[in-house]
Amino acid sequence: MSCGVLAITEQVDGVFRKVTYEALSEGRRIADGLGCALSVAVLGSGIKGSAEALGKYGAEKIFVADDPALKEFMTDAYTNVIAGIAAKEKPRMIILGASFRGKELAARLAARLAAPIAMDCTAVRLDGGKAIATRPIYGGKILADVELDGEPQVVAIRPNFMSIAEVQKAGAIEDAAIDLGKIDLRFVEKKLETGKVELTEADVIVSGGRGMGGPDFSVIEKLAEVLRGAVGASRSAVDEGWRPHSDQVGQTGKVVSPNLYVACGISGAIQHLAGMSSSKVIVAVNKDPEAPIFAKADYGIVGNLFDVVPLITEEIKKAKGL
Amino acid sequence: MELIVLLKQVPSTESFVGVSEDGKSVKLGDAKLVVNPYDEFAVEEALKIKEAKGGSVTIISVGSDKAVEAIRTGLAMGADKGILINDPAANNCDGLQTARILATVIKSMPYDLIIAGQRAVDDDNYVVGSAVAEFLNIPSITMVVKETIADGKITCEKTVEGGTVTVESPLPALITTQRGLNEPRYASLPGIMKAKKKPLETKKLQDIGLDAAGMGSQKTKVISFKLPAERKGGKIISGETDADKVKALVKALQEEAKVI
Numbered sequence: 001m002s003c004g005v006l007a008i009t010e011q012v013d014g015v016f017r018k019v020t021y022e023a024l025s026e027g028r029r030i031a032d033g034l035g036c037a038l039s040v041a042v043l044g045s046g047i048k049g050s051a052e053a054l055g056k057y058g059a060e061k062i063f064v065a066d067d068p069a070l071k072e073f074m075t076d077a078y079t080n081v082i083a084g085i086a087a088k089e090k091p092r093m094i095i096l097g098a099s100f101r102g103k104e105l106a107a108r109l110a111a112r113l114a115a116p117i118a119m120d121c122t123a124v125r126l127d128g129g130k131a132i133a134t135r136p137i138y139g140g141k142i143l144a145d146v147e148l149d150g151e152p153q154v155v156a157i158r159p160n161f162m163s164i165a166e167v168q169k170a171g172a173i174e175d176a177a178i179d180l181g182k183i184d185l186r187f188v189e190k191k192l193e194t195g196k197v198e199l200t201e202a203d204v205i206v207s208g209g210r211g212m213g214g215p216d217f218s219v220i221e222k223l224a225e226v227l228r229g230a231v232g233a234s235r236s237a238v239d240e241g242w243r244p245h246s247d248q249v250g251q252t253g254k255v256v257s258p259n260l261y262v263a264c265g266i267s268g269a270i271q272h273l274a275g276m277s278s279s280k281v282i283v284a285v286n287k288d289p290e291a292p293i294f295a296k297a298d299y300g301i302v303g304n305l306f307d308v309v310p311l312i313t314e315e316i317k318k319a320k321g322l
Numbered sequence: 323m324e325l326i327v328l329l330k331q332v333p334s335t336e337s338f339v340g341v342s343e344d345g346k347s348v349k350l351g352d353a354k355l356v357v358n359p360y361d362e363f364a365v366e367e368a369l370k371i372k373e374a375k376g377g378s379v380t381i382i383s384v385g386s387d388k389a390v391e392a393i394r395t396g397l398a399m400g401a402d403k404g405i406l407i408n409d410p411a412a413n414n415c416d417g418l419q420t421a422r423i424l425a426t427v428i429k430s431m432p433y434d435l436i437i438a439g440q441r442a443v444d445d446d447n448y449v450v451g452s453a454v455a456e457f458l459n460i461p462s463i464t465m466v467v468k469e470t471i472a473d474g475k476i477t478c479e480k481t482v483e484g485g486t487v488t489v490e491s492p493l494p495a496l497i498t499t500q501r502g503l504n505e506p507r508y509a510s511l512p513g514i515m516k517a518k519k520k521p522l523e524t525k526k527l528q529d530i531g532l533d534a535a536g537m538g539s540q541k542t543k544v545i546s547f548k549l550p551a552e553r554k555g556g557k558i559i560s561g562e563t564d565a566d567k568v569k570a571l572v573k574a575l576q577e578e579a580k581v582i
């Protein structure tokens with residue numbers, strides 16, 4: 001049986017996304033449990049400089065594939081290059097973030113390598129050398145423990161869920177062989193909001209639902225701002241056209257795991273809960289004391305959100321000395 | 323355009339689902355079975371493309387007898403024909419095995435574009451679409467919110483964290499759906515009547531020339547199911563005025579929950 005855990009980084013314009021460090025840290029924990037080495041594959045263009053710092057997150061070896069063709073994440077080129085690295089290194093496990101890009105890469109890679117795969121995992125444990133991954137299914141109503149039989153085991157971890165630990169290791173840089181292989185996909189453009197906290201990475205999310213009564217989300221935005229959080233929405237608010245689809249939290253929206261989730265004017269339908277019930281602390285503000293959201297919230301305030309939310313904003317400002 | 327939609331029947335998202343006492347299986351009770359919501363987007367998009375460019379829409383599903391109903395729903399929306407792979411050996415497949423079956427069926431057919439859901443809302447696996455594309459050796463683009471087809475190419479806007487990326491691919495290709503792509507139509511009454519007469523073939527694995535060896539071994543196995551820890555919840559903060567409640571809340575968030 002081979003040893004070694006290979007983590008995969010995710011970068012946008014040369015900057016690693018947070019889930020990179022989560023995958024490295026979880027990879028380090030697993031490698032320690034197996035008594036194996038942790039290496040990391042870094043793909044990008046002009047990325048070598050930033051790659052060096054990854055030794056800090058526990059990587060013994062850093063394989064760098066630095067090529068203009070790898071500037072943007074393109075599933076085919078990335079799969080080809082990583083499959084090449086995997087064929088040479090024969091890792092026992094490949095670990096990466098289950099972000100939008102990561103899920104696509106993980107699925108394609110697993111099919112290419114005829115490898116077992118566990119998507120969107122919230123825990124990975126070792127049982128006599130075997131990896132068992134826990135993943136939410138049925139929109140989080142059930143947790144499945146999944147055994148991965150064969151190698152390499154592809155494990156994609158839920159973003160914003162696992163902790164980041166700094167452990168300095170050698171971090172020796174090695175240029176990876178870059179065989180781009182057959183490429184069909186062509187990058188056209190990307191439109192990314194800058195300066196906005198991304199929902200799936202946010203430590204704090206303040207969400208509004210139908211109780212907002214209209215597109216004016218300013219009370220929510222102000223609270224999010226003092227908490228340096230992101231603004232989310234229920235599907236009803238999105239369907240009303242008050243917020244973009246990209247803000248939707250839930251079964252058919254985004255699955256989020258912030259430290260703090262504040263639900264304002266949201267009833268707590270099962271499809272909404274599917275997207276946010278793995279939040280660490282949930283606060284609900286709703287004028288209906290019978291709203292189901294209160295059964296899931298750690299703290300609830302019964303009241304009119306237009307009165308209560310601005311008071312919370314002020315109180316937090318005071319507490320933070322703002 | 324020859325369009326193929328991969329469609330799975332799943333319990334509706336409102337359903338109660340539980341776990342058997344020994345933790346070895348999921349209990350569905352009398353859960354209502356529906357078309358996977360992301361596959362409804364797939365049917366709708368295929369119909370729109372057909373309406374604009376001509377061609378036909380074929381729905382393929384791996385499932386039990388009950389899945390006939392889900393395929394009929396797609397036919398009632400306007401798809402032309404359905405293929406159900408119904409075989410006991412396909413019951414407990416992992417994602418790659420299901421993809422292997424689907425890819426085997428598709429290999430014997432003409433196709434320009436395959437549309438799958440980004441995930442099935444029962445197993446939340448996000449695997450089958452991309453894996454089918456890999457097995458067919460064609461490009462795939464997931465989480466598509468907008469597509470246009472011209473000159474043998476498809477250009478897709480897809481969701482990523484913080485925004486969208488636009489990618490172009492030659493056809494044939496496979497795409498998966500994301501909310502925002504379209505609003506699926508309802509099946510009309512005439513549509514439902516017509517669907518009853520549309521071709522729906524049921525096949526076994528041997529009919530598509532696939533045996534156990536061809537399917538590959540099951541590498542991803544669920545060994546147990548459990549319910550997530552109940553959130554305690556229910557702590558409603560009391561107080562005379564909103565201001566009192568808010569003070570107590572912020573104090574608790576700072577001192578008890580330590581999240582701010």
Ligand SMILES: Cc1cc2nc3c(=O)[nH]c(=O)nc-3n(C[C@H](O)[C@H](O)[C@H](O)COP(=O)(O)OP(=O)(O)OC[C@H]3O[C@@H](n4cnc5c(N)ncnc54)[C@H](O)[C@@H]3O)c2cc1C
Nearest residue numbers: 209210211234235236250251252253265266267272287305
């Ligand atoms: C297949 C499927 C997928 C779905 N996916 C999702 C999903 O991804 N995400 C999602 O959110 N939903 C989803 N839904 C919809 C879901 O079932 C609910 O309809 C939706 O979540 C309700 O949104 P809401 O809580 O904002 O609205 P409502 O249920 O209408 O609740 C509004 C709440 O606001 C309160 N309120 C009103 N005014 C005030 C005020 N001034 N102050 C305080 N409180 C006030 C009310 O008491 C009420 O509790 C899905 C449904 C289906 C069938």
Ligand SMILES: Nc1ncnc2c1ncn2[C@@H]1O[C@H](COP(=O)(O)O)[C@@H](O)[C@H]1O
Nearest residue numbers: 328329384438439441442447448449450
């Ligand atoms: N049994 C199946 N039959 C047909 N299509 C399927 C099946 N399972 C999955 N799919 C397709 O693959 C997508 C992703 O499913 P999954 O990888 O299981 O989350 C679904 O939305 C369907 O389009």
